[in-house]
Amino acid sequence: MNKLLNSSFLTMLQTLLALLVIAKIISFIASVLLPEKGVELIANKSLTPNYHRVDFKNMIENPQQKKRVVPKVSQGMNLTNMVLKGLFGKGREGFIIIALKVSSNKTSIISVGENYSGYRLKSILSDGAVFEKNVQEYILRIDSKKIDTKTAYIEEVKEESNTVKVQRSNITHYQKNPEAIWKDIGINEIKNGNTIDGFRVTYVRKGSKMDMLGLKKGDIIIKANNKELHSYKDAFDIYNQINTLNTISIVIKRDNNEKELVYEID
Amino acid sequence: MAKLGKFILYMLFFFVSIVVLFPKVNAYYLLEEYLQKEKIVFSQEKVSEHNFGLQITNTHLSYESIEVADIQSIQLKIFGFYNKLVIHDVKINSIASGWFPATIKEVDIAYSVINPLKISGFVKGEFGNAKLTFSLLELKLIVTMQVSKKMLTTYAKTLRKMKKEKNGAYSYEQIIKF
Numbered sequence: 001m002n003k004l005l006n007s008s009f010l011t012m013l014q015t016l017l018a019l020l021v022i023a024k025i026i027s028f029i030a031s032v033l034l035p036e037k038g039v040e041l042i043a044n045k046s047l048t049p050n051y052h053r054v055d056f057k058n059m060i061e062n063p064q065q066k067k068r069v070v071p072k073v074s075q076g077m078n079l080t081n082m083v084l085k086g087l088f089g090k091g092r093e094g095f096i097i098i099a100l101k102v103s104s105n106k107t108s109i110i111s112v113g114e115n116y117s118g119y120r121l122k123s124i125l126s127d128g129a130v131f132e133k134n135v136q137e138y139i140l141r142i143d144s145k146k147i148d149t150k151t152a153y154i155e156e157v158k159e160e161s162n163t164v165k166v167q168r169s170n171i172t173h174y175q176k177n178p179e180a181i182w183k184d185i186g187i188n189e190i191k192n193g194n195t196i197d198g199f200r201v202t203y204v205r206k207g208s209k210m211d212m213l214g215l216k217k218g219d220i221i222i223k224a225n226n227k228e229l230h231s232y233k234d235a236f237d238i239y240n241q242i243n244t245l246n247t248i249s250i251v252i253k254r255d256n257n258e259k260e261l262v263y264e265i266d
Numbered sequence: 267m268a269k270l271g272k273f274i275l276y277m278l279f280f281f282v283s284i285v286v287l288f289p290k291v292n293a294y295y296l297l298e299e300y301l302q303k304e305k306i307v308f309s310q311e312k313v314s315e316h317n318f319g320l321q322i323t324n325t326h327l328s329y330e331s332i333e334v335a336d337i338q339s340i341q342l343k344i345f346g347f348y349n350k351l352v353i354h355d356v357k358i359n360s361i362a363s364g365w366f367p368a369t370i371k372e373v374d375i376a377y378s379v380i381n382p383l384k385i386s387g388f389v390k391g392e393f394g395n396a397k398l399t400f401s402l403l404e405l406k407l408i409v410t411m412q413v414s415k416k417m418l419t420t421y422a423k424t425l426r427k428m429k430k431e432k433n434g435a436y437s438y439e440q441i442i443k444f
Contacts, residue, residue, distance in 0.1 A: 012272070016279055023283035034292035039302045041309040041328050178360045179420070236332045 082117065084142045087124055094124045098140075163262045170209045171242055171265065184208035190220060195230050198222040198253070214261055216254065223251035281346050290315040294322070305330045319343040334359055351375040356391075365424045367392035367416060393417045400442075409438045 083104055086097035092112050099107040100117070110116045112123060119131035119138065128141035174181050186202035201219045204211050215221075222229060224238050225248060238248065248263045291313050298308060311325030322340040326333055338355035353373035358366060375387035375398065387398040394414040400407050411417075412435050413425065428436040 015276060019276060019280045020283050023280060023287050026284060027287040027289060031289040031292055034289060035295040035299060036292065038295045038311075038313070039298040039307055039309070041307045041326070041331060041333075175360070231330060233331045240333075 082119075082140055084129060084140045087127075087129065087142065089124050090126065092123050096121065096124060096129045098129075163264060164212065164214055166213070166263045166265050168265055173209070175242075181210075184210040185215070187221075189232070196232070198229055199235065213263065215252070218254070220253040221250055222253055222258075225249055278346075285344050285346065286317045290320045294320060307331075318345060332359075347379045349377045351387075366421060367414075393421070405442050407440045407442055409440075411436045411438075 081101040083099050083101055084096060085099055085104075085107055088094050088096070089112070095109050095111045097107050097109055098116055099105070108116060110121050112121050114121055116131075119133045122130045122132045122137065124130075125139070125141075128139050131138045131140060184205045185208075186204075187199045188202055190197045190200055198220045201215050201217055201221070203217055204215055224235070225245070227234060227237075229235055238245075242248070242265075246265050248265070249260055250263075251258055251260050253259075294313055301307065307328045308322070308325045309328065312323045314321050314323075320342045323338065325337050325340070327335045327337060336357045337353060339353070341350075341352045341354075343350045343352075351374075354371070356370040356373065358368050358370070360368065370389060370391035370393075372390045373387065374389075375385060377385045383402045385398075385400040385402065389396040389398065392414065394412050394417055396409055396411040398407065398409055410431070411428070417425065425436055428438045431437055
């Protein structure tokens with residue numbers, strides 16, 4: 001019996017048990033001292049601006065301009081499918097006879113203030129009609145020489161505007177083909193120590209979808225949706241939330257002047 | 267000699283006990299806190315531990331709050347004399363796909379007491395295959411890549427930053443400071 005108790009095997013077993021107990025104590029102390037919860041990424045706040053852009057220029061009358069100003073006409077362009085067939089009245093009283101090209105025999109009579117294919121008839125001119133859509137004015141004229149066959153054209157009133165309409169399909173194209181972004185535009189950060197002071201446009205490929213945004217080589221993008229860009233994270237926040245945004249406004253520095261560009265996403 | 271044998275046995279047993287009983291998930295949370303200071307965050311992951319290791323599944327890796335990659339699984343196996351880190355199915359954020367293919371199938375990194383000053387590994391993905399070697403003495407990472415056709419054709423710009431070897435492989439060296 002004593003031999004059994006004094007056996008080296010028992011001693012070894014005791015030592016191993018002691019080591020196990022020490023290991024367990026160490027593990028217990030570690031479980032108390034170590035953190036119980038992990039780290040999670042904090043979700044970003046929405047970048048949808050807290051305001052909506054409203055164009056007041058058509059609502060506020062300029063007291064110096066008492067007579068009605070004919071909208072500026074710049075180069076015309078063949079637009080959609082409307083044909084102006086007749087006018088009756090002038091200014092804000094009267095009506096027009098209009099049809100779609102595809103079914104020119106089906107005419108409609110539209111009074112001032114009524115809508116036709118998404119365009120609101122605003123006023124009647126001596127040789128055409130002024131329509132309004134999304135705060136933009138358009139003139140549809142009758143070609144008096146070829147009233148039956150000539151396609152009337154719509155002229156877009158071009159005033160100095162920093163608003164660019166962007167098709168959502170273009171955004172989707174870039175999301176599906178991100179390598180195309182870097183083929184169409186080059187952007188480098190402007191570092192100031194550990195922070196970034198903005199992003200400089202190094203090139204814009206002519207004729208590309210990026211070219212339509214109005215950015216030029218040398219422009220420095222400093223803000224987006226009222227948020228200053230001081231890191232790649234700030235820029236990526238916009239990219240990641242772009243599907244939820246209807247408007248993006250960016251502030252750029254061009255020739256030491258700040259300029260705001262607004263993009264409305266259709 | 268017998269005493270030495272006993273001592274080694276006791277140390278081995280003690281080490282195995284520590285590895286099995288140690289709260290590995292909590293140790294992982296401590297690592298996350300350290301990585302957060304370096305602006306690296308693993309989020310939305312499921313962490314589970316087993317006797318000789320740890321498994322992390324379905325995690326999102328972000329750097330400076332920008333989502334960089336989605337990782338399907340990370341397995342850490344600790345045996346003391348031989349330790350292994352295996353990462354499966356890494357999908358890199360699409361915005362970076364202009365420079366590097368989006369999918370990495372497997373990353374396998376191993377450390378053995380047989381070669382205590384070196385950590386080695388390999389990576390397989392759409393880009394091809396890469397061999398990694400990290401010297402613990404010099405803190406130098408050496409990457410040697412056998413690139414795929416896709417990498418050669420679509421990502422030639424990225425390859426220009428690497429050195430082309432005589433056997434057609436591309437290599438890259440970087441000293442990493444902790």
